[in-house]
Amino acid sequence: MAVQSLPDGYPQFIERADGARIWDVDGREYLDLMSSWGPIVLGHRYPAVEEAVRAQAVAGDCFDGTSPRMVELAEAFVDLVPYADWAMFAKNGTDATTLCCTIARAHTGREIIVVARGAYHGAAPWCTPYPAGVTAADRQNLVYFEYNDIDSLHAAIAGIEDRVAAVIACPVRHDVRREQELAEPQFARALRETCDRIGALLVLDEVRTGFRLDARGSWESFGVRPDLSAWSKAIANGYALSAVLGRADLRDAAGRVYTTGSFWFSAVSMAASLATLRVVSTPAFESNLRAAGQQLRTGLLAQAEAHGFRVRYTGPVQMPLLTFADDDDFALGNAWASAAINNGVYVHPYHNWFLNAAHTPEVIEEILQRTDAAYAALAGQPVAERGLLTG
Ligand SMILES: Cc1ncc(COP(=O)(O)O)c(C=O)c1O
Structure with a gap:
């Protein structure tokens, strides 16, 4: 910053x-107390993570094909997070939230994404909080509701239920410049029920909360599981990595979406994430x-x-x-x-x-x-x- x-x-x-x-x-x-604005969850230069990073760096980081670390890491995430049947990886939280929206649209064939007003989901034109350089077209398929207010969600989607691809929410209302607000369990459950009723996907943005509240998923204690979730920040204790986790029946849509990045397959950050997962799951x-x-x-x-x-x-x-x-x-x-x-x-x-x-x-x-x-x-x-x- x-x-x-x-x-x-x-x-x-x-x-x-x-x-x-x-x-x-x-x-x-x-x-x-800011932990690099989230990424450091085990402490700076945590020995087991740094050791894994060094070992991977000796073998190499950026290859023509992916390293086996990617498969090992996907398996570790699927073992840890009960609703996850597959994982795919990128670099930043914005990559992961954007990818969740794209997969939801590919799966449902619908265009609208429902977002909590004031929530931060990243820095791309569809979600940046600042207007500079953003066109109306960038936002035209978004509708907004108020966090913890299920009536406002119902009002937002009234008459357009069959066009909603996904509702995206953070596990906690942690918008900047205001007091934080925990999600009410009945609100989380109502989000789940509403998505099921209208055939939309529930996307949980765990970029900020992931590995800090409940490594299995922040709404696990509410009994609420999303269809897709976006993770980044803490998942590799300071190394650049993000992840999308999803349900089995979304694997096909995730496979059809075109997405990639020059450094998305870097093995070092995946080795760091594997070492981090071993600790946060205890x-x-x-x-x-x-x-x-x-x-x-x-x-x-x-x-x-x-x-x-x-x-x-x-x-x-x-x-x-x-x-x-x-x-x-x-x-x-x-x-x-x-x-x-x-x-x-x-x-x-x-x-x-x-x-x-x-x-x-x-x-x-x-x-x-x-x-x-x-x-x-x-x-x-x-x-x-x-x-x-x-x-
Ligand atoms: C909840 C949430 N979603 C998405 C993002 C975007 O992540 P990144 O800055 O890695 O693109 C952030 C970043 O702070 C975030 O807090």
Whole structure:
């Protein structure tokens, strides 16, 4: 992310990283709560992943044909994710979400994709949040509904049910610049039922949530399984890879769609992903990540209260967001994030954070010592005197 959109004091260039720590080009160390904006799920330079990467790099990365790692990885995903009967791979999350839409259209012969308003699905013209360079034609087959509001979905598709190829949704409402919102189980189930009723596919965009909430699929505990899903970010612990997973009867459509990229078959990132999958599929990984998230949440809320700030802590504890009450322009959030970076904690004021397995109880404790200093610094700043302090 360009430094112009980051709060004051954020470094633009990072020189190196290890575990939960990153160092900028001036040698300043930060405890990293953004995890490279999602990709780092085991910690920076996780030894088993780096070992797999080195071994694959010695054998080669980019070949005329695919490496066997691709088949091994597809099998590992199919074993891990209950609804997945096949997997295909690309590089970025946008590749995967776009591919899901294309496969859904190829399978159903329909054109419309139903999208939650404000959701981020990538940077292609059909889904970018910014209008520059986007034509009406790029969006003409999209209709919008409100997240967690099944009536708005029904209203959006009224009269066009037989033209809907897919409904795409994220497992959590993690749109930027607003509090996060967990999916209500009845909303997730109603999405599934509506798709079944109208013969459309349910696409789950796991690009941000994948491997952090439930490696089997984020709505597995609701008993809701999509037909197709898009994954990226954390699946190779920092190496460039994305995946589309799908149900058996969509294999034919997936095979008919033309899609490729010069570097999509790179074996190194697939070797990295195989090593990552081995760890994230263990119960200890999931419970430790949740416990770290809970420890951070408890500590940050206690500190806010002690320093007299009213805050909101939203989203899953593994990918939380801290915002301040009555702070619509994020002035206080920006000031707190600046104080945090000055005290050596890398966070963001309005994009969710990402915990990773290097956030051990000791590291969280160290983070909390630094955030306590950040709150203390903020309490002394003019921005905190504009009626926003409550204590
Ligand atoms: C939910 C979601 N979908 C899709 C994308 C696009 O992924 P990428 O930036 O790798 O293209 C992102 C990226 O942040 C995302 O958060």
